[in-house]
Amino acid sequence: MTAATLTYSFLGPQGTFTEAALEKMPGGDSCQRVPTASVLSALTMVDTGEADGAVVPIENSVEGGVTATLDAVSVAHDLHIVAEALVPISFVLVSKEPLALSAIRSVATHSHAWAQVRRWAEATVPTAEYVPASSTAAAAHGLLAEHPIADAAICAPLVAQQLGLHIIATGIEDVSGAVTRFVLTAKPGPIPAMTGADKTTIMIPLPEDRPGALMEILEHFSTRGVNLCRIESRPTGNGLGSYFFSIDLEGHIQEDRVADALAGIHRISPKLRFLGSYPRADKKPQQVLPEVSEAAFSAAKTWIASLQDR
Numbered sequence: 658m659t660a661a662t663l664t665y666s667f668l669g670p671q672g673t674f675t676e677a678a679l680e681k682m683p684g685g686d687s688c689q690r691v692p693t694a695s696v697l698s699a700l701t702m703v704d705t706g707e708a709d710g711a712v713v714p715i716e717n718s719v720e721g722g723v724t725a726t727l728d729a730v731s732v733a734h735d736l737h738i739v740a741e742a743l744v745p746i747s748f749v750l751v752s753k754e755p756l757a758l759s760a761i762r763s764v765a766t767h768s769h770a771w772a773q774v775r776r777w778a779e780a781t782v783p784t785a786e787y788v789p790a791s792s793t794a795a796a797a798h799g800l801l802a803e804h805p806i807a808d809a810a811i812c813a814p815l816v817a818q819q820l821g822l823h824i825i826a827t828g829i830e831d832v833s834g835a836v837t838r839f840v841l842t843a844k845p846g847p848i849p850a851m852t853g854a855d856k857t858t859i860m861i862p863l864p865e866d867r868p869g870a871l872m873e874i875l876e877h878f879s880t881r882g883v884n885l886c887r888i889e890s891r892p893t894g895n896g897l898g899s900y901f902f903s904i905d906l907e908g909h910i911q912e913d914r915v916a917d918a919l920a921g922i923h924r925i926s927p928k929l930r931f932l933g934s935y936p937r938a939d940k941k942p943q944q945v946l947p948e949v950s951e952a953a954f955s956a957a958k959t960w961i962a963s964l965q966d967r
């Protein structure tokens with residue numbers, strides 16, 4: 658796969674935050690971009706071979722996990738995460754023609770965006786109806802349709818500018834400095850090389866009817882000094898009480914402490930799925946305690962081998 662021939666699907670249309678993330682991904686500046694109407698169709702294009710990779714949102718610093726992505730990547734699709742990118746999030750309120758706040762009866766945007774401006778909306782346009790859109794950019798494009806989907810839309814400043822929309826308010830997010838994390842997913846293949854500042858994503862079905870199962874799982878990380886940076890429980894869909902954990906941890910599968918922790922958890926939950934090791938977008942090097950360093954694991958293995966070889 659050479660960078661020039663890559664095709665990446667992404668949650669479109671043009672001007673989504675996801676497209677901004679795509680530009681930061683490896684090969685993103687030279688790839689062919691295919692916008693899709695949903696996260697699921699972006700991922701399906703990778704399944705069918707129509708795209709080499711799909712860029713999808715996975716986590717927002719205010720609203721949390723993007724469940725459509727977490728569920729699709731963890732359960733429904735056989736895909737690995739090969740890269741991540743962080744995009745700062747700021748929203749504008751736009752309309753086709755200049756419009757007073759008091760005249761707005763409906764506002765269209767993506768559900769995740771709406772969740773991030775809830776307090777602002779409550780205070781500023783309390784009677785406006787929320788119209789869900791498949792993305793913030795789709796909401797903005799929808800204002801220009803023959804039958805506009807709403808009076809106003811909430812989107813990224815860039816798409817408002819590209820479409821020549823009237824900006825009614827800027828910086829309307831409830832929490833400033835919000836960031837959304839996006840991932841590039843591809844069919845399982847070579848794992849990106851270890852950089853020393855890596856993340857690994859896994860999915861662990863929680864063993865049922867096993868008291869203390871979660872504690873046992875977490876102990877495998879704790880005893881090997883593996884730091885978790887995200888842990889979320891999601892229903893498997895197989896009935897009430899059936900859950901899996903979606904976890905991001907600091908480290909790479911090539912590291913003994915990570916591999917050893919996953920091997921331990923595999924014994925408790927054999928359907929554990931490895932979903933990729935990839936460089937951290939913030940390049941923050943992981944802190945490794947001396948007792949779980951590669952040297953410590955190597956010395957311990959040599960010692961055991963010397964006993965077994967007698």
Ligand SMILES: O=C(O)C(=O)C[C@]1(C(=O)O)C=C[C@@H](O)C=C1
Pocket residue numbers: 668672673674675676714717723746767769770791792793794837
């Ligand atoms: O609608 C977009 O522009 C997207 O890229 C989707 C999305 C999301 O799913 O969280 C991305 C970033 C923002 O947090 C809001 C919406």
